Amino acid sequence: MMTNRRHSRATTLGAAAMGLLLVVSGALAQTAVGPSTPGPVEAARRLTWKVETRAAGIAALRQLSVSGPDAEGARTELGRVLTWEAATRAEGVAFLRDVAARADRPDAEEALGEVLTWNADTRAEGID
DSSP states (O other): OOHHHHHHHHHHHHHHHHHHHHHHHHHHSSSSSOOOOOOOHHHHHHTTEEEEHHHHHHHHHHHHHSSSSHHHHHHHHHHHHHSGGGGGHHHHHHHHHHHHSSSOOHHHHHHHHHTTTTTTTHHHHHOO
């Protein structure tokens, strides 16, 4: 019973966070982003920090990575987050490889290099 409550609460929090992200995204399209106001990619990234809201953050990053002013930044963050779990690591590596090949994104190259060093089979490539 407790697990169902946690899942329900996490789902509710995730949905609320996603709604907040969408509202923030719309508002940012009309206003300048100040130093204390996170942009949509940063807001989505912050959602990924907690297990309870990670799914909402990943969903937001997927949406932001399709188009927009910082699609490459969203793709970089999405790739980085997807590498945290073994089940999605290959997809994350693919995102990071794609961004690193297409854009001048040292952060994507750094994240890719780091994740490649986690596996003995790809460690040499990650160190290059």
